[in-house]
Amino acid sequence: MTTLVAEPIGYRSMTEPRRGSDLDALLRRVARRDADAFAALYDQTSSRVYGLVTRVLRDSGYSEETTQEIYLEVWRTAEAYDSARGSALSWLMTIAHRRAVDRVRAEQAAGQRESRYGAATVDRAVDLVADSAIAADERRRVAACLDGLTDVQRQCIDLAYYGGLTYAEVSQRLSANLSTIKSRMRDALRGLRNCLGAS
């Protein structure tokens, strides 16, 4: 039987150490209302945040508004960040993803979802831009890990993480039972984690 308990792994090894500690230090300064640190944090992370939000919302106007809300939340709540509980990047991207998903679901509740988000499959982003803040080799390595997932695993991640569907909605969409979807999600994440940790 598969254990569900996560193996302790070196999170720091997955991100560049210099970058990780930089973001830690910047967030601590942002918590003290340091505007220069906030600007530096924005410059180092905005392409990741905006890129993820755009991928989820698929609308540049909504994405700009949501990205603004994300950074306002970061400014207001930076003192809640605790480096003992996770990396600064993970804290930030969790806020970003939750806000993007909240926005998608609000639009869905407003009845606009089918026109904007109705696509059954979510294409991989193709309009990536060269970004000096993220090394090209890191991007290649991470993309290779995503490519290593099985098709059904990647479909689950696309629909849930990038499409904003709940696992129950994914199960309906794919006509698969709930436990199958949960297993695919867990296996997908375990595969990614192993791949990123090993390389």
Added chain:
Amino acid sequence: MTGPTEFELLGLATPYALNAISDTEHAAIDRQLAAAPAAVAQAFRDEVRAVRETMAVISATTAAEPPARLRTAVLTAVQPEIERRSRWRTALLAAAAAIVVGLAAFGAGIALRPSSAPTMTEQIMAAPDVRTVSRQLAGGTATVVFSRDMNAGVLVMNNVPPPSQGTVYQMWLLDDKRPISAGTMNTAAVAPSTTAMLNKLGTSSALAFTVEPGNGSPQPTGKIFAELPLT
């Protein structure tokens, strides 16, 4: 010991970490976690953390450069909170003075209070329902940061060109009745970066801009050239 309920709970850690859970189920999971044995709750948290760290690394593959105006809007939006910095105070007073000069007397909905503006702005920023909306405005950008709970908002305009001589930009709060003037800005009032308080949002659903002759009009006579939804 891990029973069937705990096993079921741990199986939800990945969807939970991916935000792939409905709000209702999210709350139910939080209640179960609070009641679960410490080791189970810890295992759940470890899995959530591992998933979120992994997806943070994966964000390298979706990265996309935001437009430059977004940087200006984000950094400007937090400026009002840095009121203790003399640099900011100077800029605020200069901008406020410029707007006060241009404000027409009948601007019922808008009141500029340089001395209390940071406090109100802070309250808006701290409100749980704070929202932002941005639109292109005559080649520049208008952003409203607002809170329905506070019944107030902050308008920030960047790189908006001033209106022609002899006309003003007039702001209107729109609801299902007639538009309510939220003040005017003349040529002198529109600086490269301009902020203004919107003190009574009421039941308005949008902030609209028109060009009006002279010092403004009791009701809009010009065509609405920009509209920011306040919803």
